[in-house]
Structures are given as structure tokens and as C-alpha cells.
Amino acid sequence: LHTPPLALAAAADLAASALNPSMDSWDQAPAASAIEERVTAALAAEVYPDATNPDAVVTTGGTESNQLALLLARERLGPAVRTVVGANAHHSFQRAAWLLGLPEPVVVPTPLGTLDPTALREALTALTGPILVAATAGTTDEGLIDPIPALADLCEERHADLHVDAAYGGPVLFSRRHRSLLDGLTRARTVTVDLHKLGWQPAAAGLLAVRDPADLTVLGHTAAYLNADDDTQAGLPDLLGRSLRTTRRPDVLKTAVTLRALGRTGLGELVDACMDRAQELADLVEKxxxxxxxxxxxxxxxxxxxxxxxxxxxxxxxxxxxxxxxxxxxxxxxxxxxxxxxxxxxxxxxxxxxxxxxxxxxxxxxxxx
Missing domain, CATH: 3.90.1150.10 (Aspartate Aminotransferase, domain 1)
Known part of the structure; x- marks a missing residue:
């Protein structure tokens, strides 16, 4: 599930290594922080085109993004929040719940490979208290997409929050031909996307998009040597609340270069090409x-x-x-x-x-x- 990276993205990654800015304080990475702010805003708008001011934070990939989504849910809904996942979900949800001290996720069987709304309804009926449902758009084993609109309807009915792990399938949003596969994604509270999968970026290039940027305020943290109060009040950007990590690479630079060179259309064409190759391989297998x-x-x-x-x-x-x-x-x-x-x-x-x-x-x- 990792792509051959684009040459220009690899070159940008090399430049980032040579420049070596650290994204834990603005004085160490003024240009990189400005690029990250613009690129994450643009990508969040791809996930949430109907939202007023969506946001996104850069992660190392789906595991960190899913863990962060559970952390935000815990801070929003309380430590008793129950995570409900399909048997097709990524293993990171179980690990994240363990790390965060949350109850073990409720696993709904997925005999057909996707999360069935009827089976989810039965699981939700048996639960009380705050709930986070985690759907998948691009399962690891089969590349299947859960019925997001129906699941979103059910979450709305049951007052449950919805997270979608679109680490694999998220970049399909760039494709005009296939983006309808992700209809309903904008109704999720949080969405995981990996650009080192169908985005042709060198690892790591993960993202967690949030519909409401206020959800990210719980990540705020102050260390006088990184984001002193008077610097923040004077207008210097505060980077410490943009990640669970302290020292981190400017991973967004390669994505910025890619978007500038290829744009949505160019990336969408690459997505379409790979989806066409998959259909062609399936044709050969059938024959x-x-x-x-x-x-x-x-x-x-x-x-x-x-x-x-x-x-x-x-x-x-x-x-x-x-x-x-x-x-x-x-x-x-x-x-x-x-x-x-x-x-x-x-x-x-x-x-x-x-x-x-x-x-x-x-x-x-x-x-x-």
C-alpha cells in the first residue's frame, strides 16, 4: 500500500532533509510553517468542501491519524466513549484505544467485507453513553468502502460521532471520475488520509482532517522555550498545538511541490490510471x-x-x-x-x-x- 513516489516529491523530501527545519517552533521553521498552514487548509477543503473553515494536521500516517481521532473524541466526549468499528477496520483502532486508556473497541462483524448499517444499528442499540463510529474508505485487505452515507445517517440518528479512516481511499477525492465513491465523507467529524498511498508521496505523508477546527484546540500546549505566551500574543504562530510530536520534519513540503506541479487534475489522472490498471488485471484473471x-x-x-x-x-x-x-x-x-x-x-x-x-x-x- 505504498506507492513509487513522484520524482519531484522525492526531490522536495531531499531538500527538506538538507534544510532540516524542525516544526516544533516557528523560529526554527518560518517558511515551512507558512507552507504547512496553506497546504493543510487546502487539503481540508478537499475533504470538507461544504465546511466554513475546516482544518487538518500533518501526521506520520493512518495509525497516528486514527489515534489522534480517538484522542480528540475522548477529549470531546469523555473517557467513557466507546469506539465501534467493523471487523474490516485497521488494527490501529485497538492499539489506539489501549494507548489512550479507552474501552476496547466494539467490533461489528463484516462478513461481506464492509460495515453493514443494520449490523451497526444492532450494535449501537446495545450501547449506552457517548459513541464514536469508525468507518473505512479503502480497507487494507480488499480496498472496499463502507456505505458512508447510510452510516452517517445512522450516526446522526443515534447522536454518535463518525470518523472515517480514508487512509487508502481518501485521495480518490482528486478524481472527477471516481470521487463519488466517497459521497458522504464530508459528514464525518474527522477523516484520515494518507498521501503516501494514492498520493505518490515518500513516506510519511499522513493527514487528519477535522470539520470543526475547534476540535484541535485540546492539543494546545505551552513550553516557554518553544511557544512563550508573549510570543504567541505578539502574533508568532504556535506550532506545538499542531501535533502530538515535538520535533518533526516539514513533511508537507513534498506535498506542496506536488500540488503546485500536478494540481488536483494531475493527481486525479494518476488515481484514475491505477484504478484502470486494477480493472485490467481483474479482466486478465477472469480470462x-x-x-x-x-x-x-x-x-x-x-x-x-x-x-x-x-x-x-x-x-x-x-x-x-x-x-x-x-x-x-x-x-x-x-x-x-x-x-x-x-x-x-x-x-x-x-x-x-x-x-x-x-x-x-x-x-x-x-x-x-
Missing amino acids: APGLDLRARPTLTTVLFRPNGPGVTDATIATVRRTLLVEGRAVLGRAEADGRLWLKATLLNPHATPGDLAQLITLVEGSAHR
Whole structure:
């Protein structure tokens, strides 16, 4: 789930390393802090186009963003807040609840791969007190998107807050062709987005967008050697309340350079290209008599496996390890429908039909050695 980074983004990352500003106080990073303010505001407006003044903070990725979302919910709703997630949710929610001293998340089964509103309704009915529902837009295993509008309706009805982990799927907002897949996203209180996935940035390039910037005020913290009160009152920007970290790199510089060079349209075209490659790979799998396709891809993830007599989950695991150890192909693995599947996540917009056909040949050959 990590892309080959754009050359210009990698160059900007190198420049950031050479300049080495630290984003914990304005005097150490005046230019970087101005860039971060503008870029996070622009990206927050992509997530919340109908909001008056949305905001976003830079993170190291989905794990930190999801943890921060739970922290904001705890400070907003109290330490008894219950987090409700689907079985398809990222593992970081369990870890975040543990780190923050919150009750263990309530896990709703997702036999079809996405969070079902009816099953969620039943889970919410059994709970009392403040609730945060965490939906997913781009699951790790299959790249599926929960039915966000229906879940948002239910959260509104039950007075629960909604967070959407769109670490994988969030950049689809740049695509005119596919952004409707994320309809309802703007109704979430907080949204996780990773640009080192479908954004072609060197890691790390995470983001937590918030609909109401007042939610971020709880991160405020004062240290006289970083953001003295009189400096803040005099108008110097306060960076310490923009992250849980103190020393941090100006990770937003590479994103600023990318947005300036490619814009929304250019990034959207890259998203479209990768989604097209995923459909093309699914076509090849369907045409191959020795392979089974799990389902047509929603984003850029394709699950498939060899079939035939004697093919077991152990066969699938061996095929994957063999191709990996021999340096011929790197495939992921995912469990779905009670079986093990090979997982191809198409994140290189320059992949060719020949590359995809070669992958099919490699898998079929390895399965029948």
C-alpha cells in the first residue's frame, strides 16, 4: 500500500532533509510553517468542501491519524466513549484505544467485507453513553468502502460521532471520475488520509482532517522555550498545538511541490490510471482458466488465487513466498470468504498491460511447479 513516489516529491523530501527545519517552533521553521498552514487548509477543503473553515494536521500516517481521532473524541466526549468499528477496520483502532486508556473497541462483524448499517444499528442499540463510529474508505485487505452515507445517517440518528479512516481511499477525492465513491465523507467529524498511498508521496505523508477546527484546540500546549505566551500574543504562530510530536520534519513540503506541479487534475489522472490498471488485471484473471477472482476491484486492490485440484491455502502461501524469495514478484496476502488470496495492489500508474500479463504468467507457473 505504498506507492513509487513522484520524482519531484522525492526531490522536495531531499531538500527538506538538507534544510532540516524542525516544526516544533516557528523560529526554527518560518517558511515551512507558512507552507504547512496553506497546504493543510487546502487539503481540508478537499475533504470538507461544504465546511466554513475546516482544518487538518500533518501526521506520520493512518495509525497516528486514527489515534489522534480517538484522542480528540475522548477529549470531546469523555473517557467513557466507546469506539465501534467493523471487523474490516485497521488494527490501529485497538492499539489506539489501549494507548489512550479507552474501552476496547466494539467490533461489528463484516462478513461481506464492509460495515453493514443494520449490523451497526444492532450494535449501537446495545450501547449506552457517548459513541464514536469508525468507518473505512479503502480497507487494507480488499480496498472496499463502507456505505458512508447510510452510516452517517445512522450516526446522526443515534447522536454518535463518525470518523472515517480514508487512509487508502481518501485521495480518490482528486478524481472527477471516481470521487463519488466517497459521497458522504464530508459528514464525518474527522477523516484520515494518507498521501503516501494514492498520493505518490515518500513516506510519511499522513493527514487528519477535522470539520470543526475547534476540535484541535485540546492539543494546545505551552513550553516557554518553544511557544512563550508573549510570543504567541505578539502574533508568532504556535506550532506545538499542531501535533502530538515535538520535533518533526516539514513533511508537507513534498506535498506542496506536488500540488503546485500536478494540481488536483494531475493527481486525479494518476488515481484514475491505477484504478484502470486494477480493472485490467481483474479482466486478465477472469480470462485465465487457472485463476479465480475474488471480486471486481473497488479501488486498486485485486484478490485472486490459483484454482484446480489440490490447490489449498498452503499452496497460495507457498506461491507468494516463492515469488517473493526469488525476487520475481511482491504480492500481498488476504483472508476473505474463509480462504487465503493473493493480493495485488496497483499503485504504479506506469504499469503496462505487459506487466500485468507477466504477473499472471508468474503466478500460474509457480502454482503448477
